[in-house]
Amino acid sequence: MNRFCADLCSGFSGTGKSWKVIPFGGERIGDPLKKRYVQFIVFISVVLVVVLLSGFSFTSMWKDPPIVRGPGVSEVKMLSDWLPSLSGTKGDTEVYIIRGSEPGGNFLLLGGNHPNEPGGTLAAVLMIENVSSLAGTVYIIPRANHSAFTHNDPMEGAPQFFSIELPDGSRRTFRFGSRRTNPVSQWPDPTIYNHPTGSTLGGSEISNLNRAFPGREDGIITERVAAAIMNIVKQEKIDLVCDLHESSPEYPVNNAIVFHQEAAELAIMTQMMLEMEGVDIRLEESPPSLRGLTHREIGDNSDAYVVLLEVANPSQGRLRGKTTEELVTTGVDKYYLQASKDGKLFAPYDETGYPLELRVARHVTTVRVLLDSWNMMFPDRMIMLSDVPAYNAILSDGLGAFLKPVS
Amino acid sequence: MKKLLLTFFVVLCFAFVSFAAEILLEEPVIVTSAGQSPGALQFTVVAKMVSLDYKFDKLYKAEDVDMSQFKTFVIVVGASGKGLGAAGIDIEVEINRVLALAREAKDNGLKIVICNLEGASRRGESSDKIVTTLAPLASVYFVKSDANEDGFFTNLSEEAGVPMATFEMTVGLKDVLAQYFGK
Numbered sequence: 216m217n218r219f220c221a222d223l224c225s226g227f228s229g230t231g232k233s234w235k236v237i238p239f240g241g242e243r244i245g246d247p248l249k250k251r252y253v254q255f256i257v258f259i260s261v262v263l264v265v266v267l268l269s270g271f272s273f274t275s276m277w278k279d280p281p282i283v284r285g286p287g288v289s290e291v292k293m294l295s296d297w298l299p300s301l302s303g304t305k306g307d308t309e310v311y312i313i314r315g316s317e318p319g320g321n322f323l324l325l326g327g328n329h330p331n332e333p334g335g336t337l338a339a340v341l342m343i344e345n346v347s348s349l350a351g352t353v354y355i356i357p358r359a360n361h362s363a364f365t366h367n368d369p370m371e372g373a374p375q376f377f378s379i380e381l382p383d384g385s386r387r388t389f390r391f392g393s394r395r396t397n398p399v400s401q402w403p404d405p406t407i408y409n410h411p412t413g414s415t416l417g418g419s420e421i422s423n424l425n426r427a428f429p430g431r432e433d434g435i436i437t438e439r440v441a442a443a444i445m446n447i448v449k450q451e452k453i454d455l456v457c458d459l460h461e462s463s464p465e466y467p468v469n470n471a472i473v474f475h476q477e478a479a480e481l482a483i484m485t486q487m488m489l490e491m492e493g494v495d496i497r498l499e500e501s502p503p504s505l506r507g508l509t510h511r512e513i514g515d516n517s518d519a520y521v522v523l524l525e526v527a528n529p530s531q532g533r534l535r536g537k538t539t540e541e542l543v544t545t546g547v548d549k550y551y552l553q554a555s556k557d558g559k560l561f562a563p564y565d566e567t568g569y570p571l572e573l574r575v576a577r578h579v580t581t582v583r584v585l586l587d588s589w590n591m592m593f594p595d596r597m598i599m600l601s602d603v604p605a606y607n608a609i610l611s612d613g614l615g616a617f618l619k620p621v622s
Numbered sequence: 623m624k625k626l627l628l629t630f631f632v633v634l635c636f637a638f639v640s641f642a643a644e645i646l647l648e649e650p651v652i653v654t655s656a657g658q659s660p661g662a663l664q665f666t667v668v669a670k671m672v673s674l675d676y677k678f679d680k681l682y683k684a685e686d687v688d689m690s691q692f693k694t695f696v697i698v699v700g701a702s703g704k705g706l707g708a709a710g711i712d713i714e715v716e717i718n719r720v721l722a723l724a725r726e727a728k729d730n731g732l733k734i735v736i737c738n739l740e741g742a743s744r745r746g747e748s749s750d751k752i753v754t755t756l757a758p759l760a761s762v763y764f765v766k767s768d769a770n771e772d773g774f775f776t777n778l779s780e781e782a783g784v785p786m787a788t789f790e791m792t793v794g795l796k797d798v799l800a801q802y803f804g805k
Contacts, residue, residue, distance in 0.1 A: 479660070483667045487792045495712055497743045498660040502708030561743075 235404035254337055259283060276375055277305075280388050282340055282357060287313040287347030287602070296358070297450060298443035305400045306436040306539070308361035310447070310449060311343045312354055313600075319351030320454040320596030323519070325509065327358040329459055330392025330468050331531050333377065333543060334574030335459030335524075337389065341604055341617050342580055351598035354447060359458075360424040362400040373530070377540040379571075380614040391530075391543055400436040411438070414506045419617065425458075428512035441512075447515045454596050455481075455589055458523040460511040463532030464551055464569065466525075469561040471497045472581065473523040475514030482522055484588040485581065493608065494580055498577040515563065520589075524581050526574045527562035536560075544571045566568045566611050576609035601612040645762060645763060645785050647733055647802045648693035649675040654682045655698055655712070656720040656752045658705025661739040662698035668739075668795045672805045673715035681709060684722035696735045701748030713748045717755050724759045733761040738775070739792060741766040750774065761785055764798055766791075 225574040232578050284291065290312040295302035326339025339357035346353070367373050367390075378386040401422060404555075408421040411431050420426040422437050430441025448456065450566050474482035482498055489496050501510040529535055529551045530543040536550050546569030555564035561568065583603045590597050604617045653676050654661035655667070666678050676690075689695070698782045706716060727734055734754055737743060757778045763786040767777045772790060781787035788804055799805060 329766070473704075474660075479663050480667055483660070483664050487667075489794065490791045495741075495743075498664065499702060499704050500660050500663070500708070502704050503709060504710075505704075621659060 218246060224368075236300060260429075272375070273366065274393070276390055277368070279358070279364075280390060281359075281621045282311075283344050283621060284311070284617070285344040285346065287345075288343060289314045294361075294440065294443045294447075297446040297566065298439060300432070301436075301439055301443055304436055304439075305362035306360075306440045306443075307325075308356060308358045308440075310356050310364070312352065313343075314348060314352050315348035315350045315599070317347075317350040317599075320593065320598045321446075321451055322586070322589075322598045323451075323453045323456045324353065324355045325359045325444070325456070325458040326356065327392075328362065328509065329394045329423075329460060330358070330360060330364040331373065331394050332440055332459075332528055332573060332577055333391060334461045334526050334528060337571065337575045337614060338459050338578035340389075341575060341609075341614070344619050345602050345604055345617055347601050349601055351596070353490045354451065354452075354453070354539070355599070356444070359616060360396060360440060362394075362396045362440075364390050364425070364577055365399070366393055367391055368393045368395070368534035370504055370539065376539045377543045378425045379544070379614050379618060381620055383620055385620050387618050387621060391393065391540075394413060395419070396424070396437045398422075398428045401476070405568070410506050412506045412512070416507065420507065422463065423507075425509060426507035427458075427506055428509055431494065439492045441610055445513065445516065448513055448519050451454070453517070453519045454520040454593070455585075456509065456513050456519045456580055458521070459582075459619050460523060460525050461531060461574060462525040463534075464527040464529055464562045464564055465532055465534055465554065466562045467561050467613040468525055469497075469501045469527050470495065470577070471499050471525045473499045473525065474500055475501050475508050475510045475521045476503075477514055478520040478522055479584070481520055481588055481592060484592065485522075485585045487565055488584045488588060489581060490608070492580070492584065494577060494584075496577075496581065521528070522585065524578055526577045527560075527569050528574060529564075529569055546570050546574075552575035572614055575614060576604075578605045579604055579609065580606040588605060596601065625762040626660075643800060646804065647679060647735065647762070648774040649803065651676040651694045651696055652682070652687065652689070652692040652732075653678040653696045653698065653719065654723060655680040655700070655705070656756070657699055657701035657716060657744070657749055658709050658711075659700030659702035659740060659744055660696075660705070661700040661737070661744060664792060665696065665698045665795070666741050668793065670798065671796050671800045672673060672803070674799060674805070681719075682698065682723055683719060684726045686764045687723065687726070689726045689730040690772075692727075692730075692732055695724065695732045695737060696737055697724065697747055698737045698739055699743035699750060699752050699756075700738070700740050701746065702744075705710050708717060713751070719753055720752065723757060724756055728759050734759050735762050735764055737793060737795075738766055739764075741768040745769050745774070753778065757782060762786065762790070762802070764795060764802075766794075 327336040378388040404418045408416040427441040431438040432442045510523045529546045
């Protein structure tokens with residue numbers, strides 16, 4: 216680099232008024248300088264092209280893929296309606312409201328807390344586009360950390376988009392975002408994150424929405440998003456919160472319900488009912504010392520019962536090979552297959568992979584059974600949904616059968 | 623011939639009574655976790671379904687419990703990294719805690735139930751270590767079937783000559799409790 220700079224600069228000398236050629240080693244030269252001019256212009260042009268292409272690629276994720284309002288959606292608000300300072304920022308995002316024909320309890324469903332976990336986002340989208348409420352009100356935020364959908368993780372080689380084919384042959388495109396808020400929204404990360412609860416976390420966690428709860432209304436974007444969600448919980452008197460995630464197959468907390476201690480019985484009932492439907496799911500209690508997560512902070516700071524769902528996603532695991540759109544949608548990966556044979560995984564895994572249909576079907580079914588359990592335990596605050604896509608139907612007909620075409 | 627049949631019948635009756643007595647469990651019951659997974663909480667939910675008289679704490683310590691108040695000690699095994707981390711203990715401390723409780727229970731004449739309620743998801747090095755450490759003190763095993771696919775619990779049960787009840791689904795524990803506690 217130094218030699219390059221030396222070569223580039225040694226041919227010129229600024230006098231303040233004009234540039235003149237000065238000799239290399241005391242000798243005047245002509246043609247080599249012309250050649251350097253050309254090299255310089257070519258180099259700058261290439262840099263500009265790369266920068267422009269990168270810029271277009273980077274900003275291509277800034278546009279939200281459409282979500283179609285299903286027949287049950289009665290209103291779409293913005294998160295900034297609960298915290299005005301979010302308005303106009305990348306943290307602001309849609310809140311879909313499905314009001315029941317009868318009064319009942321209030322349910323908040325979060326997808327896209329981590330946008331590199333598309334099963335959670337897609338499950339929330341399926342609910343928005345298909346479900347109606349017979350009793351109670353459902354609030355769905357499919358892109359909870361909206362800013363983190365506007366980029367993906369550098370150095371991870373992950374695709375920016377993936378798409379799903381619909382029965383009419385059209386395709387719906389979704390973003391494969393990042394676990395963390397876009398640095399365009401907040402930068403740089405501190406060395407240590409002084410969490411609102413008084414504990415300290417690693418600096419990079421300041422851009423992880425699921426470490427930012429209960430948030431700060433006057434904080435950075437991620438904290439404000441968390442605070443706005445907390446405001447929904449409190450102002451709308453939310454009874455039950457479910458946060459949809461995915462996890463690496465080698466992570467022990469997999470295919471699991473993580474529950475706040477107040478929601479223990481509800482989670483256990485749900486697990487037992489799911490088991491009877493042939494869906495195996497494990498239980499994990501939210502550790503009180505693990506701060507900033509939805510199941511801990513919303514549970515501690517409100518009257519809501521809170522659970523978080525995990526399902527295995529090979530496209531975010533550390534053992535994966537090439538990270539392609541196909542890996543995101545099929546979950547087929549030879550390295551995970553080997554890891555499974557070696558007994559290193561915490562989720563069942565074979566040649567069929569861990570397809571997105573299965574991951575979404577598990578989430579949607581768990582939400583339905585969670586609400587069934589809720590209604591058994593709290594009949595005075597019923598949350599009764601209709602037209603929830605069935606587990607086997609999602610697996611047999613595919614996700615496209617439950618996504619609406621975009622005109 | 624009559625005498626022979628009568629003798630056979632009497633022996634059979636004694637055999638039945640002795641088998642029934644061997645596996646009969648009594649209330650009140652004390653329940654704890656071994657490994658801090660939510661399995662013990664699951665046990666309490668099922669126990670409520672059969673109106674079992676139980677006391678539960680996932681972190682009971684031998685020095686804080688009067689075992690003489692109880693008749694049966696249920697240890698629900700399941701090692702959870704999250705659970706142990708939340709409790710601020712490691713697996714060795716956990717094993718020693720539960721082992722001390724089990725010894726105290728044995729000294730007080732309690733029957734000890736080792737229970738796997740979460741199936742294969744709670745099999746692994748740490749969970750298996752807990753079970754094998756407690757095995758010499760076990761009176762009976764309650765095991766979810768998929769945790770015993772390799773015969774791990776069958777072997778322990780047969781080696782120690784103690785009974786084992788298995789169930790396919792978590793809710794199946796209800797029938798096992800009803801049978802063993804005469805509910």
